[in-house]
Amino acid sequence: MDEPKELRQRDDTVRYDHPAGGWGSLRGIAQVIGEARPSPGALDTLMRQNKPGGHMCTSCAWTKPAKPHAFEFCENGAKATLWDLTRDRCDPGFFERHTLTELRSWTDHALEKAGRLTHPLRYDAARDRYLPCSWDEAFEGIAAELHRLPPEQTVFYTSGRASLEAAFLFQLYARLYGHNNLPDSSNMCHETTSVGLKKVIGSSVGTCVLSDFDHCDLILFFGQNTGTNSPRFLHPLKSAVDRGCRIITFNPLRERGLVEFADPQNPAQMTVADPTRISQKYLQVRPGGDIAAMAGLCKRLFEMEDTRGGVLDHEFLQQHCTGMDAFASAMREASWDEIEKVSGLRRVDLEEVAEIYATSERVVGIYGMGLTQHVHGWLNVAMLVNLLLLRGNIGREGAGVSPVRGHSNVQGQRTVGISEKPELVPLDKLAEMFDFTPPRETGRTTVEAVEGLLDGSVKGFVSLGGNFARAIPDQGRSDSAWSGLDLSVNVATKLNRSHVLVGRSAWLLPCLVRSERDGDTSPRRAVSMEDSLSHVHGSVGRRAPAAPDLRSEIAIIGGLAKATLAANPKLRWDDWTDDHGLIRDLIAEAFPDMFHDFNARLFTPGGFYRGNPARDREWKTESGRAELTTPEFLCALGETPEPGGLTLVTLRSNDQFNTTIYGFSDRLRGIEGGREVVLINPEDMQRLGLAADQRVTLESTVEDGTARRIGGLRVVPYDLPDGCVAAYYPEVNPLVPLSYHDKLSKTPAYKGVPVRIVT
Numbered sequence: 145m146d147e148p149k150e151l152r153q154r155d156d157t158v159r160y161d162h163p164a165g166g167w168g169s170l171r172g173i174a175q176v177i178g179e180a181r182p183s184p185g186a187l188d189t190l191m192r193q194n195k196p197g198g199h200m201c202t203s204c205a206w207t208k209p210a211k212p213h214a215f216e217f218c219e220n221g222a223k224a225t226l227w228d229l230t231r232d233r234c235d236p237g238f239f240e241r242h243t244l245t246e247l248r249s250w251t252d253h254a255l256e257k258a259g260r261l262t263h264p265l266r267y268d269a270a271r272d273r274y275l276p277c278s279w280d281e282a283f284e285g286i287a288a289e290l291h292r293l294p295p296e297q298t299v300f301y302t303s304g305r306a307s308l309e310a311a312f313l314f315q316l317y318a319r320l321y322g323h324n325n326l327p328d329s330s331n332m333c334h335e336t337t338s339v340g341l342k343k344v345i346g347s348s349v350g351t352c353v354l355s356d357f358d359h360c361d362l363i364l365f366f367g368q369n370t371g372t373n374s375p376r377f378l379h380p381l382k383s384a385v386d387r388g389c390r391i392i393t394f395n396p397l398r399e400r401g402l403v404e405f406a407d408p409q410n411p412a413q414m415t416v417a418d419p420t421r422i423s424q425k426y427l428q429v430r431p432g433g434d435i436a437a438m439a440g441l442c443k444r445l446f447e448m449e450d451t452r453g454g455v456l457d458h459e460f461l462q463q464h465c466t467g468m469d470a471f472a473s474a475m476r477e478a479s480w481d482e483i484e485k486v487s488g489l490r491r492v493d494l495e496e497v498a499e500i501y502a503t504s505e506r507v508v509g510i511y512g513m514g515l516t517q518h519v520h521g522w523l524n525v526a527m528l529v530n531l532l533l534l535r536g537n538i539g540r541e542g543a544g545v546s547p548v549r550g551h552s553n554v555q556g557q558r559t560v561g562i563s564e565k566p567e568l569v570p571l572d573k574l575a576e577m578f579d580f581t582p583p584r585e586t587g588r589t590t591v592e593a594v595e596g597l598l599d600g601s602v603k604g605f606v607s608l609g610g611n612f613a614r615a616i617p618d619q620g621r622s623d624s625a626w627s628g629l630d631l632s633v634n635v636a637t638k639l640n641r642s643h644v645l646v647g648r649s650a651w652l653l654p655c656l657v658r659s660e661r662d663g664d665t666s667p668r669r670a671v672s673m674e675d676s677l678s679h680v681h682g683s684v685g686r687r688a689p690a691a692p693d694l695r696s697e698i699a700i701i702g703g704l705a706k707a708t709l710a711a712n713p714k715l716r717w718d719d720w721t722d723d724h725g726l727i728r729d730l731i732a733e734a735f736p737d738m739f740h741d742f743n744a745r746l747f748t749p750g751g752f753y754r755g756n757p758a759r760d761r762e763w764k765t766e767s768g769r770a771e772l773t774t775p776e777f778l779c780a781l782g783e784t785p786e787p788g789g790l791t792l793v794t795l796r797s798n799d800q801f802n803t804t805i806y807g808f809s810d811r812l813r814g815i816e817g818g819r820e821v822v823l824i825n826p827e828d829m830q831r832l833g834l835a836a837d838q839r840v841t842l843e844s845t846v847e848d849g850t851a852r853r854i855g856g857l858r859v860v861p862y863d864l865p866d867g868c869v870a871a872y873y874p875e876v877n878p879l880v881p882l883s884y885h886d887k888l889s890k891t892p893a894y895k896g897v898p899v900r901i902v903t
């Protein structure tokens with residue numbers, strides 16, 4: 145069969161033409177074994193990953209099936225676990241040898257490669273070093289600083305790995321101390337979903353469950369890179385394709401995992417060169433062009449309805465939706481010229497997709513950062529919902545909207561109260577359960593936390609995991625602001641850049657990783673997490689901890705809380721540290737609809753479903769209905785690029801987990817030997833007079849008094865829409881203006897940064 149035109153790539157930009165998965169993924173694992181230097185028994189630990197009685201992978205949030213494969217881990221899950229289980233140690237001797245000033249010049253890769261943190265550490269400004277201290281000294285020292293600070297001048301950040309139990313205690317601690325400043329890595333990620341989906345369908349999470357992928361006959365894929373960021377999801381996608389489901393992808397880059405996949409667990413696919421083609425059509429939309437692309441699809445659906453009828457689900461629209469008239473007339477009026485210009489796609493292609501959509505019975509819409517990280521990201525999400533609603537594709541089997549979340553428990557942390565939005569948290573219930581008056585003021589998002597850091601209104605920063613300083617926009621601008629803090633505290637597994645940007649009083653507290661034993665392996669020491677499909681899984685660590693002084697995140701939060709807060713018989717931090725089942729009882733009491741019988745259901749195979757009213761067509765929106773949103777404009781970028789201007793998309797490679805850089809091979813894109821690159825298409829190179837491998841500077845074109853530029857980037861010809869360049873996150877984060885964020889949720893617009901190239 146001839147390959148459809150849009151699946152073919154220009155020969156001069158083909159850099160990797162093997163399928164995702166396959167032998168390449170096994171080589172990827174072998175490479176990280178070399179880099180991570182895993183300690184003995186690490187491979188046995190990997191075999192228990194994502195299986196009953198084992199630990200749940202800390203990497204991505206993709207669900208864990210009830211019937212696991214022999215190896216229920218992927219290339220990148222293996223990397224994450226082996227990286228955690230290194231034999232290298234970042235111990236007090238290391239800090240004796242290196243000052244923080246010196247460490248600030250190290251790369252992200254080099255800092256983490258120092259190995260696992262082993263001791264609680266206190267910053268000694270006179271010697272510019274971290275020195276070992278006792279846990280009690282750390283807890284008392286931090287509490288003393290917190291007592292001096294007004295609570296509202298502090299921020300408690302969470303990165304999406306901490307368990308439901310740790311997250312619940314952390315938000316409780318923040319509120320008892322007196323603030324709602326609880327930003328999460330989600331604020332840089334799927335907050336657009338939490339706010340946008342909530343507005344239009346009344347649910348802050350997706351409506352699909354795993355079995356929907358057994359029933360759908362079409363999947364529309366927007367801006368999510370499965371092959372790298374949630375590779376285990378390739379299995380259900382492959383099964384769907386094998387039974388005849390069609391997949392249509394919208395992505396500026398031709399990502400290998402969405403083109404072809406060879407199942408590494410299928411000997412036939414591994415030995416015969418016969419990978420599964422994943423996407424039937426692959427449309428290289430311009431960054432920020434999705435609203436326009438979807439408007440094209442909707443416009444065509446209305447045209448088809450007008451001429452032949454039977455296309456829209458009138459009964460569903462009448463019974464369940466609002467906003468139809470305004471939306472329909474906006475789509476009828478939208479101009480094909482503008483749709484083609486903004487999306488960069490041809491009308492014939494969009495018409496063909498509309499035809500496929502109109503003849504598919506059960507359709508799932510998938511999306512990731514390609515929709516959420518834009519100035520009008522929430523409109524991207526609302527537009528996908530519009531498209532699905534037109535044919536009643538939300539709230540029935542085999543259909544729905546399915547955001548693919550990031551970290552392994554990022555969704556769950558929000559569920560159990562890590563939120564700067566007090567209205568989302570059952571504060572009255574918490575007040576009654578713990579006998580206190582919770583703060584009611586809205587707290588700071590990530591963007592507002594950075595603003596506070598810059599203007600001096602934030603004085604204390606406590607971080608439960610993550611690498612805040614490196615993940616945020618406008619990184620260069622804020623680097624020097626950290627030294628103005630009175631207090632900085634990081635609970636972490638490995639050293640990163642945020643730990644070497646310290647406040648006056650600074651502490652680094654080392655914790656266990658998820659595969660490590662927290663005292664014993666009984667259910668009372670198990671923890672849990674919620675995946676992208678809203679299923680909750682128990683997780684038991686079994687390995688000996690990397691160092692005797694390490695504590696669990698729960699124990700560390702308990703220690704901090706006990707030192708900070710007045711005694712209260714309702715606050716049983718020691719008991720909770722000892723028995724996590726007690727914390728689950730509290731979660732069940734605070735959120736009974738979702739978490740009733742939590743302990744009894746903890747080890748349900750495949751996880752237990754915490755439910756979602758939108759899945760049952762119960763709409764918890766302001767109008768009580770599912771809302772069709774009329775887009776005011778068709779471009780998701782903050783400003784339409786000036787003629788000749790470039791839009792920068794920031795990317796993850798196949799060899800990193802966010803700011804953790806495992807190595808320098810972006811195998812699936814064929815980019816090797818360094819991350820200081822800028823990808824650009826051959827026509828734009830010619831227009832700008834650039835040669836392959838030339839070193840150039842990228843400069844932000846936003847004029848607000850701050851110069852933002854990064855030099856020394858190597859030009860790599862790549863198959864991209866014209867006017868679009870791509871480079872790696874987090875290296876290019878200094879180019880992203882803090883003011884560039886989604887209008888509704890304040891998620892930074894990391895996928896649509898206006899730039900120019902300077903030679």
Ligand SMILES: Nc1nc2c(c(=O)[nH]1)N[C@H]1C(S)=C(S)[C@@H](COP(=O)(O)OP(=O)(O)OC[C@H]3O[C@@H](n4cnc5c(=O)[nH]c(N)nc54)[C@H](O)[C@@H]3O)O[C@H]1N2
Nearest residue numbers: 220367368369373394431432512513514550551800801802
């Ligand atoms: N191995 C690994 N796994 C991870 C992570 C990791 O770093 N490494 N990170 C985790 C986290 S926290 C998250 S949030 C997820 C992120 O996973 P994804 O949601 O996949 O995020 P990205 O890799 O940032 O980019 C997604 C895709 O969006 C495309 N894109 C960019 N702009 C646009 C646009 O305007 N429109 C469309 N349609 N597409 C666009 C890009 O080409 C890219 O393929 O993965 C999680 N899993």
Ligand SMILES: Nc1nc2c(c(=O)[nH]1)N[C@H]1C(S)=C(S)[C@@H](COP(=O)(O)OP(=O)(O)OC[C@H]3O[C@@H](n4cnc5c(=O)[nH]c(N)nc54)[C@H](O)[C@@H]3O)O[C@H]1N2
Nearest residue numbers: 303329333609610611615635636638640794802803873894
């Ligand atoms: N330009 C650009 N910027 C982006 C993005 C983008 O696409 N483009 N993506 C954004 C997204 S989606 C996200 S989620 C953020 C990520 O932002 P963060 O979540 O803040 O960053 P991570 O890199 O995931 O954090 C890695 C660190 O977490 C610590 N760690 C690892 N495991 C554990 C653990 O089990 N417990 C504890 N306590 N610590 C642990 C280690 O010290 C490690 O160095 O970045 C955002 N920034």
Ligand SMILES: [Mo]
Nearest residue numbers: 329333550551
């Ligand atoms: Mo994320």
